[in-house]
Amino acid sequence: MSKDLEHMCLQIFKDKNLHNQLKKEKFDVVIAEPFDPCGLYLADYLQIPSTIVAMASSRIEPIQWAVGQPSGLNFIPGPGSAYGKSSGIWDRVNNIWMFIMRTRMFRTVYWNLLDTLREQTGVVIRDIDEIVADSAYLFFNSNPYLDFPFPSLTKCVPIGGFSMDISSWKSEKLPDDLHKLLDERYKTVYISFGSMIRSSDMPDSYKSGIIEMMKSMPNVNFIWKYEDGNDQEFEKKLPENVHPKKWLPQPALLADHRLSLFITHGGLGSVMEVAYAGIPAIVVPLFFDQPMNGEMLKRHGGAEVYSKFDLGNSQKLADVVQEMLKPEYAINALRLSNLLQKQPIDPANRLIKHAEFAAEFKRLQELDPYSRQLNFAQYFFIDIFVIIFIMFATVLMFFKFIINRLFYKSVPKPKNE
Known part of the structure; x- marks a missing residue:
């Protein structure tokens, strides 16, 4: 993927017409995502007065470290680590190891791209650490009422949930077939592993485990996002309470009170949506930040984290699903939803106000912590x-x-x- 990023960024930096067009606009501030640092490099090259680094995830270690934000490795779980009282010394060892590996991974992408741009275009661009440190703000996709409590800086602004509009979801009309399915049985479970990982590509043993689990619960309806609509062999194995769909209006479905449980891969978007909707969830993390997202949701009492390697164990999976259908999990999930919907400062308003402030005052050195200067x-x-x-x-x-x-x-x- 890094080679694709390099190729794309090279084309952008070689496009002088684009550069001239952007300069004519005289932008006050640029908002760029650091996962692909090309936007930040371009903003630095064009000398746009103010930069806001906006992370799509809740944390990217080298970016947060660059602005001086404390890591919290001793209590914030990394991928594969437990949280709270169940966390032990090996969890903290894992946190340190994952911090080192993720930092190395991101820095390798950043440095390779920077070296390529300098060598092939001759542009003068600063290192990513300098660009991030000089930014007005760091927007990160976290919500203080959902995420783990952690030490932060005024410069680091949580905007998680800024696009969540529960009233709009509830007003959206579901397709007739979904209406019918939600009314068929007292309990309905929705299964989706996101847009990047297809259920149809899942190992057969995992599919069989999920299907056997659903067979053991005939009084529960299952709506399964399954991308291959022509898999006839797969459909023959399904009991009558299972309904595969190639695509589903997820936010509107989650906002429907007739839905009982969401089985998800734990992508941050899905976790944010189910938290706002107030639906219990089983998180089956696949990679990257999803294990952390699962633990983040679990701590509120309305979710459980389930290993992807146990998907083939139909009895274990059925036990967890039956447990999560108990009323106490729905009560806890609803409480989290109320917290998020009634939080004192709306994330969308927070984002807009800080962006306008950065556009007016440009570089905000007043927010830079001196800790960045310490060795x-x-x-x-x-x-x-x-x-x-x-x-x-x-x-x-x-x-x-x-x-x-x-x-x-x-x-x-x-x-x-």
Whole structure:
């Protein structure tokens, strides 16, 4: 994928007509996503007065580190780590390891692209760390009432949920076939693994496990987003309570009170939607930030995280689904929905106000933390701990010397015969 990003970015930087057109617009501020840093590099090259870094995910470690935001590795779970009281020392080891690996992965993409641009176009562009550090704000796709509590900076603005419009979802008319399915049985479960990973490409053992689970629950309707509408062999295996659909209006479906449970891959968009809709969820993380998203949703008491490697275990999956259909999970999910819908500051309004502020005042050096200027030893107090250790060791050696002197003075030497 990094090669595709390089090719695309090279074409953008070679397009002088595009550069001239953008310069004529005299933009006050640019908002760019750092997963593909080309937009940030272009903004720096064109010398647009103000930059806002906007992350589509809740965290990208090297970007947050560049602005000086604390990592919180000792209590914020990384991929595959538990959260809270169930978190142990190996979870923290995993957090550090994943931090190092994800940072290395992103930096490799950033540096390779920057080297390619400099070599093949001769443009003068700063390093990604400098560009991010000089940005007016860092927008990140997190909501304080949903995400893990963590230390942050005024410069880091959470905008998670800015596009969530629950009233619009509820007013959207569902297709007639979905209306009928939602009325067929007392409980209805919706299954979707997102747009990137297709259920139709799932290993057969996983499909069989899911199908057997659904067969064991004939009183529950299952709506399954299954992309291959011509898979006749697959459809022959399905019981009458299972309804595969190539596409579904997910927000409107989640907002319908007749839906009982959502089985999802845990993409941040789906997690945000189900949280706002107030529907219990089973999160089956596949990759990247999805394990963290699952733990984030689980801590509110309306969701459970289920390993993708256990999808073939139909009995275990059925037990979890039956558990999640209990009323207490729906109550907890509804509470989270009310929290998000009634939060004191609307995320969309927060985004607009900060963007307008950055456009007016450009570079906001007042928000830069001095911690960015500290080296590793200073930031983590290693220099102070070394001084304390030396002082302690010196005092210990001094007392040992005094005790030895007093002891040997008080003990008379034996006389030689």
